[in-house]
Amino acid sequence: MNFNFTEEQILIQQAARDYAQRELIKDVLQRDASSEFPAHHVKALAELGFMGIMTDPVYDGAGMDTISYVLAMEELSKVDASVSVIVSVNNSLVCYGIEAFGSNMQKEKYLRPLARGEIIGAFLLSEPEAGSDATMQRTTAEDKGDYYLLNGTKNWITNGNSAGVYLVIAQSHPEKKHKGINVLIVERNSQGISVGPHEDKMGMRSSDTHSVMFTDVKVPKENRIGDDGFGFRFAMQTLEGGRIGIAAQALGIASGAYERALQYSKERKTFGTEIANHQAIAFKLADMATNIEAARFFCLKAAWLKDQGQPYGTASAMAKLFAADTAMWVTTEAVQIHGGYGYVREYHVERLMREAKLTQIYEGTSEIQKIIISREILK
Numbered sequence: 339m340n341f342n343f344t345e346e347q348i349l350i351q352q353a354a355r356d357y358a359q360r361e362l363i364k365d366v367l368q369r370d371a372s373s374e375f376p377a378h379h380v381k382a383l384a385e386l387g388f389m390g391i392m393t394d395p396v397y398d399g400a401g402m403d404t405i406s407y408v409l410a411m412e413e414l415s416k417v418d419a420s421v422s423v424i425v426s427v428n429n430s431l432v433c434y435g436i437e438a439f440g441s442n443m444q445k446e447k448y449l450r451p452l453a454r455g456e457i458i459g460a461f462l463l464s465e466p467e468a469g470s471d472a473t474m475q476r477t478t479a480e481d482k483g484d485y486y487l488l489n490g491t492k493n494w495i496t497n498g499n500s501a502g503v504y505l506v507i508a509q510s511h512p513e514k515k516h517k518g519i520n521v522l523i524v525e526r527n528s529q530g531i532s533v534g535p536h537e538d539k540m541g542m543r544s545s546d547t548h549s550v551m552f553t554d555v556k557v558p559k560e561n562r563i564g565d566d567g568f569g570f571r572f573a574m575q576t577l578e579g580g581r582i583g584i585a586a587q588a589l590g591i592a593s594g595a596y597e598r599a600l601q602y603s604k605e606r607k608t609f610g611t612e613i614a615n616h617q618a619i620a621f622k623l624a625d626m627a628t629n630i631e632a633a634r635f636f637c638l639k640a641a642w643l644k645d646q647g648q649p650y651g652t653a654s655a656m657a658k659l660f661a662a663d664t665a666m667w668v669t670t671e672a673v674q675i676h677g678g679y680g681y682v683r684e685y686h687v688e689r690l691m692r693e694a695k696l697t698q699i700y701e702g703t704s705e706i707q708k709i710i711i712s713r714e715i716l717k
């Protein structure tokens with residue numbers, strides 16, 4: 339086993355840390371309050387290569403490995419998970435999905451601008467009545483010969499209003515159940531698309547979450563990814579990698595809160611000494627550091643398996659489950675260590691706590707991760 343990072347991986351980590359600590363920090367509180375979409379950060383991160391970090395340079399990506407992606411996601415998420423979720427969806431769901439399974443035409447036309455970050459993508463699986471139970475797709479893609487006719491509603495879509503390209507999961511042959519599901523690349527400016535209001539979320543408030551409605555939207559047949567009926571497997575396989583991104587995001591939220599709590603506990607005094615000198619606080623910090631390190635190993639192991647071309651579905655489910663629970667627990671403890679200061683916005687930890695909650699919910703709830711893990715160990 340080798341626990342060293344390569345020079346290239348350390349450079350990516352440093353670049354993400356520098357950007358987060360210098361730029362994201364400046365307006366993160368204001369964007370949390372206003373829910374304003376961080377367009378200027380997306381543009382800057384695109385220029386630095388973070389929007390197509392794992393995409394092959396042949397398609398204008400940065401060509402880095404999944405370990406580099408985890409390192410970058412941790413650093414960005416320490417400061418602002420609203421920005422890191424945009425990076426995550428674009429990279430591990432949209433760019434990866436098209437690169438791994440798309441046609442040459444789809445890669446030329448859509449992957450290039452997505453990897454350059456000129457446009458961003460969204461992944462449209464969830465519906466009002468289909469989130470965890472992803473086979474129950476009500477959105478239909480009716481085969482009309484040389485095009486599909488798309489009708490239905492998608493919910494909780496990250497980048498819902500700002501995306502230039504949607505990957506839409508829809509049912510084409512209901513009698514075949516999940517084997518009749520397709521995935522289509524749909525351009526945002528197609529006729530018949532309407533976008534619902536910005537969701538007023540508890541956390542990750544400046545990411546762009548919307549419902550998207552399709553009414554008789556014509557999608558060329560050539561925009562279907564893979565064979566007829568490949569859509570459900572596409573979603574499952576793509577989410578396996580997406581969960582590495584969200585696990586790394588949860589890790590970053592936890593380590594961001596921990597670093598703030600550590601700093602605060604060395605400055606704040608009670609009973610005549612810094613609170614870090616009280617065992618009640620020192621033991622909390624020890625538990626936080628230990629759990630964060632374990633979450634980091636889970637993330638890196640899943641990323642390493644993916645980079646080695648080995649199965650990583652169970653590892654990514656474990657990483658997401660553990661890192662999300664760690665984020666929720668660590669951020670709550672970070673608020674506790676800050677006392678009253680932890681409960682107000684300017685100390686950041688209450689925001690990190692609100693952000694942590696979502697990592698237990700999206701890209702498969704913690705309960706879904708336990709289904710995936712238990713099925714594997716009970717095989």
Ligand code: COS
Pocket residue numbers: 463464469470471472473516570571574575577578651700701702703706709710
């Ligand atoms: N990779 C490839 N294929 C997969 C797969 C994976 N990771 N997981 C399932 N499949 C295939 C199965 O092999 C099966 O195919 P066949 O019928 O050809 O054998 C098919 O998909 C159906 O699988 P399964 O019977 O396991 O489906 P279930 O309805 O029991 O659901 C879970 C499985 C729970 C794992 C799935 O529904 C899921 O991941 N749900 C959560 C979705 C999610 O993350 N939603 C959040 C919205 S995205 S932000």
